Amino acid sequence: MGKYFVPASRKFYNKYLHINMQLFCKVTVILLSVFASTSSANEFDRLRLRVKHLETRLNTEFTFRDEDIAEITGRLDDIDKVLNATIGKERPIPSDALKAGDIDFETVDTMKEDFTRLRAAFTEEKTEIVRLRREIPKIENNLISLNKDVKDYCEVAVNNTDHLLTRFEKVQNVHKDKITPEIKALESMAEQVQLNTKQIENIETLVTVILKHSGYSFWNSPCSLLRKINQNENKIYNHPKGFEIYCDQTTDGGGWVVFQRRLNGTTDFYRNWADYKNGFGDLNGEFWLGNEHLSLLTSDGRHELRIDMEDFEGNSAYAKYSKFKVYQEEDNYKLEVSGYSGTAGDSLDYHNGMMFSTYDREQDTYSDNCAEIWHGAWWYKSCHFSNLNGQYYNQPGKMDYTGINWRYWKNNSYSLKKVEMKFR
DSSP: OHHHHHHHHHHHHHHHHHHHHHHHHHHHHHHHHHHHOOSOHHHHHHHHHHHHHHHHHHHHHHHHHHHHHHHHHHHHHHHHHHHHHHTTSSSOOOHHHHHHTOOOHHHHHHHHHHHHHHHHHHHHHHHHHHHHHHHHHHHHHHHHHHHHHHHHHHHHHHHHHHHHHHHHHHHHHHHHHHHHHHHHHHHHHHHHHHHHHHHHHHHHHHHHHHHHHHTOOTTTOHHHHHHHTTOOOOEEEEOTTSOEEEEEOSGGGSOEEEEEEESSSOSOOOOOHHHHHHOEEOTTSSEEOOHHHHHHHTTTSOEEEEEEEEOTTSOEEEEEEEEEEEOOGGGTTOEEEEEEEESSOOOSGGGTTOOOBBTTBOOSSSSSOHHHHTTSOBOOSSSOSEETTSOOOOSTTOBOTTSSEEHHHHOTTBOOSEEEEEEO
C-alpha cells in the first residue's frame, strides 16, 4: 500500500489545490474588475448578480470540497493508524515480516511525515475556504454600498449640472436682453455717422462752390473755414496741400493760422534760408511754419496779421494788421503789411516792403549782414525795429538787440518771454 498510495495521493492533492487556486484567482479577478469599474449604476447591478452567482457556485464547490476533505482526512487517519501500527505503536510487527525484511522503516517514516504535512495542508485549505466564504458577503455589501454612493453622486452631479445650465440660460437671456438694445443703438449710431458724413461732404462741396463763386479760397483761410463748421479746438490740422497747420480758434474770434511761436528757447531760430523756406520746429511748441507755406496761404492778399507777446513780468500786448501778405520765393518772400491796431505799438511798419534775410542770404539795405549782426532771420531793413526770430534769452529784464525785440512796447533791446504770430 505504501508503494502506490503516496504518489496517487500527491497527484490528487495537487489537482485539488490547483482547482481551488483557479477558483480563488477567478474570484480575485472578478472583484478587481468590480472595483475598477464605476461606469454606471446598471453595471453595479450586473456585477452584484455575477458575484451572487459566483457565491452559489463556490458554495456548491465548497460542499464537494468538504466531502473530499472529510474523505481524504479519514483516509489519512486510517493510513496514520496503519503506519503507527506498522512501527509498533499500536500493534506488534510480525516476527516473520521482520525476518523477511519486507518493511523499510525509513520509507515508512518518510511516508508518515508526508501524510502529516498533507493533512495539515488540507486543514489549512479548509480554513482558507471558510475565510473566503465569510469574505464574499462583505464584498457584496461593499458593492451595494459603493453602488449607492455612485448613484447618489450621479444624482447630485446631474442636479448640479441642471442647476448650472438653468443659471447659464438665465444669464444668457439677461445679457441678450441687455446687449441686443445696445447693438441696435450702435447700429443706429453707425447709420447716423454715415448720414452725418454724407451731410458734411455735401456741406463741404457746397461751401467750396460758394467760396469759388465768391472768390474766397479754402486753401488760404483753412482755420477760418474749419471754425465755420464748428471745428473749434486749438490743435493741429492737416492742410489739403499736404502739410500741417496749427489753428488758434479761441483768440479774438479764432480762425487764426499760427506760423511762429517762441516759448522757452528749446528751438534754435538762427537758421539758414532753406530752413526758413521749408519750416522747422514742433507745431505744439516752438516753430516757424515756413516761408513757402506763408506765401501760398497769403497769396491773395486778403489776410490780417496778429502778433501776441508777453514779457517776463507777466504783461502782455498785441499788434494787429488788417493787411498781410508774403510774396513768393522769386520775390525773396517780400513782406506786405499795413493797417495797424493794438496795444504793443507798430514796430513792423518799418519793415514793410522788405525781403526776408538769413545769415546765408542777405536781403537788407544795411552795409553789413543784419541777420548775422542781430543773430536772427527777419525782414530786415537797416536793421530792425522788431526782431521776433532773434536769440532767446531766458533772463527776465535782459536788454540785448540780438534778443526777441519789439521796439515800441518794451524798448528796442528788451528780450521778450513769449511771442506768437498768426494770420487769418
